[in-house]
Amino acid sequence: MEPSADDFKKSGNDAFLGGRFEEAVALFSMGVEVAPENEVLYSNRSGAYCKMGKWDAALEDAETVLRLKSDWARGYSRKAAALEGLGKDEEALALYTESLKRDSKNNAVKAAVEALVMRRETRKDKLAEETSADAQQAAELQRKGNAMKKDGDLAGAVDAYTNALRYQHNDEKKAALYSNLSAVKLLQDKYEEALQDAHRCVDLRPDWVRGYTRRGASLWQLKRYAQARAAYTEALLYDTNNDELRQIILKIEDEARVAAMKEANPHDPAAVAAEHKLKGNKALKENRLSDALEQYTLGLEAEPKNHILLSNRAAVHLQMGHAQESLEDAIKTTQIEPTFAKGFARKGAAIEALSIPADVAAALAANSECVDYACVDYKRLRGAVKAFLDAAELPSSSSDSYTEKAFALEKLVATAEEATVAKHAAEKKKEDEEAEAVDNALLKGILVATSTDKSKTHQLAIVEEPEVQGDRKYDMEDFRGAIGYYSQALKQEPAYQLFMKRAICWTKVRRFQKALADFSSALEMNPNHTEPYWQKGQVLMKMANQELDTDPHAAGPRFDEAIALYTKGKEMDQETPSRFDGAIQHAQNEKAAFEMTKADRIAILERTKAKGKSRSKLDWKNMPEEEVRRRKEDMKRKADAALFESDSYLQKQIRRGNHAAVGLQQQKKRAKKFHSGVQQKYTFTDGGL
Secondary structure (H helix, E strand, O other), X not given: OOOOHHHHHHHHHHHHHOOOHHHHHHHHHHHHHHOOOXXXXXXXXXXXXHHHOXXXXXXXXXXXXHHHOOOOHHHHHHHHHHHHHOOXXXXXXXXXXXXHHHOOOOXXXXXXXXXXXXXXXXXXXXXXXXXXXXXXXXXXXXXXXXHHHHHOOHHHHHHHHHHHHHHOOOHHHHHHHHHXXXXXXXXXOOHHHHHHHHHHHHHHOOOOHHHHHHHHHHHHHOOOHHHHHHHHHHHHHHOOOOHHHHHHHHHHHHHHHHHHHHHHOOOOHHHHHHHHHHHHHXXXXXXXXXXXXHHHHHHXXXXXXXXXXXXXXXXXXXXXOOHHHHHHHHHHXXXXXXXXXXXXXXXXXXXXXXXXXXXXXXXHHOOOXXXXXXHOOHHHHHHHHXXXXXXXXXXXXXXXXXXXXXXXXXXXXXXXXXXXXHHHHHHHHHHHHHHHHHHHHHHOOEEEEEOXXXXXXXXXXXXXXXXXXXXXXXXXXXXXHHHHHHHHHHHHOOOHHHHHHHXXXXXXXXXHHHHHHHHHHHHHHOOOOOHHHHHHHHHHHHHHHHOOOOOHHHHHHHHHHHHHHHHHHHHHOOOOOHHHXXXXXXXXXXXXXXXXXXXXXHHHHHHHHHOOOOOOOOXXXXXXXXXXXXXXXXXXXXXXXXXXXXXXXXXXXXXXOOOOOOOHHHHHHHHHHHHHHHHHHOXXXXXXX
């Protein structure tokens, strides 16, 4: 049996009497759903809303009560209570009066009326006092002093506040004037006078926090640390939830400790570093970044391994736009003190600044819809995510802000990666289209060049001996140009050697399908020659390795076809069949390794496609240790092979004496660049590649 409206009302009343007002609201609301015309439920809910300080909701329910039952005294008192909460005392008083007309014995309503009347009279008396001549003069002088202080006219502000005291007769307002005088004299570095005004403020208003903080600030500047600490501690008695006061007390204790250290040994490196840290903190608080940077640097000269100084200097560097210097200091901080959460947070902030261009950061801060996410270095930004997560996991982390920051950056990483992949895909498509256009032109035997004045287009026909010119282009590493000449020669007379040369050029420009077609044509013309079997097998191996993670289904058959070609070539090679043995063994090993991980690769690819990404990405962190080891060894072998190939290529060019065609220095630069790229590509970290 479902609960009735009366059941919900009874439960709501119990919750209300128990002080559980949110629960009461919920129960009364369920009762309203059952009986939407029950004025008592609305009345009770209005009362609960008043207890919660939700005056608008209380007023709405009270008006519903009067709509349902216009002559009910409770409805008027509920509406009056809501209006009183909204500060509309006169309207509330009129409605309380209407309620008493219908229920003259309601003592609670009578008390409310008396309180409102008394408040109105008090307000009148207060207004009368404030409108007196002296009060007006004092208020005017105080406002004048405030304006002068804001404009930097400290002497004028002191005169205005002092004159206001002659006209002010209210002790509380006098205390405020003395508080203002103390604040201005602190700015004038008149600490003793500021202290005397703070004492007068406390004497006039001993329960006001401001008087004790003025006293504490004056004593702090006078370096009376124990008395200053006592003043701020007394202020905490009147404002127990003020965390800022607690932080000030800690700073006073820190400064007192430094002063004691310097007094004991003025040349103590720790004392010197602590003194510079305090000066740097003060400069940073006042936004004097250059001074803060200088003080922290001086402190580090005295104590180079002070992780707090390094962390603070990292923060200053970042505010000054020196993200790289900030990162260096943050890294040193984490190395010196690995349990210091703020050090990792500094590191994350610096990496974030290095990963996001200034214009993109500004657009993100402004919540702009025009953000070029592809400009974000999402790979580096992952380092910032890790740094903030490391900070969040440390015991010294005091809030969830680091975790929230890491999650926000992780979301940005995903968006930036998607934008970057899309941009690269578009660029690759455009590049392929342009390359295809060039290929088509070359295959027709025509090169198209545009004159410098853009007024004429010349068609330059490929002239005599295209094979010789193709060989020259090949030696100059202009493989696309070589393809054009070989294609022209093939049009004149198809030949085995021309198909082989053009196939090798196709391989160099990574047009593997076209290379396979030319090797097949060469085999048709000379099926007894072993070189096409070898070269075609090499191309298939490259295609298989290229498709390991992008198309695992196609990679397996590539290995099989390569093994079959190597085996056929071995059978036909009567002179040196052993050279195919290594290739067969290598292909079988590669295939076996692939088969062990094929299911994982397919699963990863499917997950990636489900996320709408265009390429696969291995999950190194969650991959079994044995699989990580195998993949690293596999990539290391490829790196070694690539490095060997680059070195062999350089030596081959030198032996050919190809200096005039390309230039030895240019060859060396290319080889060095290739080495560097391979080393960078196959560098391993704890997270994988």
